[in-house]
Amino acid sequence: MMVDYQALLANAKTARERAYTPYSRFKVGAAVLTASGQIFHGCNIENAAYPVCLCAERSALAAAWSAGEIEFIALAVVADTPGPVAPCGMCRQFMFELAPDLPVLLANLAEQxxxxxxxxxxxxGFASESLNHNR
Ligand SMILES: O=c1ccn([C@H]2C[C@H](O)[C@@H](CO)O2)c(=O)[nH]1
Ligand SMILES: [Zn+2]
Structure with a gap:
């Protein structure tokens, strides 16, 4: 499938506007294109108990997965950063499990x-093959 990264990034920017970030004031948006051609949005959703904060990347992938859209084509992530946004370690692990070779576009608002x-x-990365119960 040909991926329109400009359109995917535009969706990520729209999702970013919906972020709930009273604590960090740092808004992140994500958009994932699935095999059916649908685009699912994600944004970061924070919590007074800080570790409960949900990142945009995991939010988007969970939205798609929960809708039964488990075949991902591409993911875009955007934030107001000096360069392309860098996903946190937890999201890297999360993405690695569900789609290790997924094309990911990291961006900032200036579209770097x-x-x-x-x-x-x-x-x-740590993967299920590493678990003892598989041996
Ligand atoms: O790639 C990233 C990096 C950070 N955040 C969120 C987590 C937290 O709500 C805020 C500050 O770290 O940004 C994301 O959603 N995605
Ligand atoms: Zn994260």
């Missing part, structure tokens, strides 16, 4: 971009 994948973002 970086194309990458979860595998590239999390070298030597």
């Amino acid at each position: 971009t970086q194309h990458t994948t979860p595998r590239e973002l999390l070298p030597s």
Whole structure:
């Protein structure tokens, strides 16, 4: 499937506007294109108990997955950062599990971009094959 990254990034920017960030004031948006051609949005949703905060990347992938859209084509993430936004470690692990080779577009509002994948973002990532119960 040909991916319209400009459109995906525009969706991520729209999602970013919906972020709930009373604590950090740092808004992040994400958009994932699935095999059916649908786009699912994600934004960060914070909490007074800080560790409960949900990132935009996990929000978007969970929205798609919960809708039964488990085949991801591409993911865009955007924030108001000096360069392309850098996903947190938890999101890197989360993305690595569900879609290690998913094309990921990291961007900022000025549309400085970086194309990458979860595998590239999390070298030597922990995966289910590492678990004892598989041996
Ligand atoms: O890639 C990122 C980086 C940070 N955040 C969120 C978590 C928290 O709500 C805020 C500040 O870290 O930004 C994301 O959603 N995605
Ligand atoms: Zn994160």
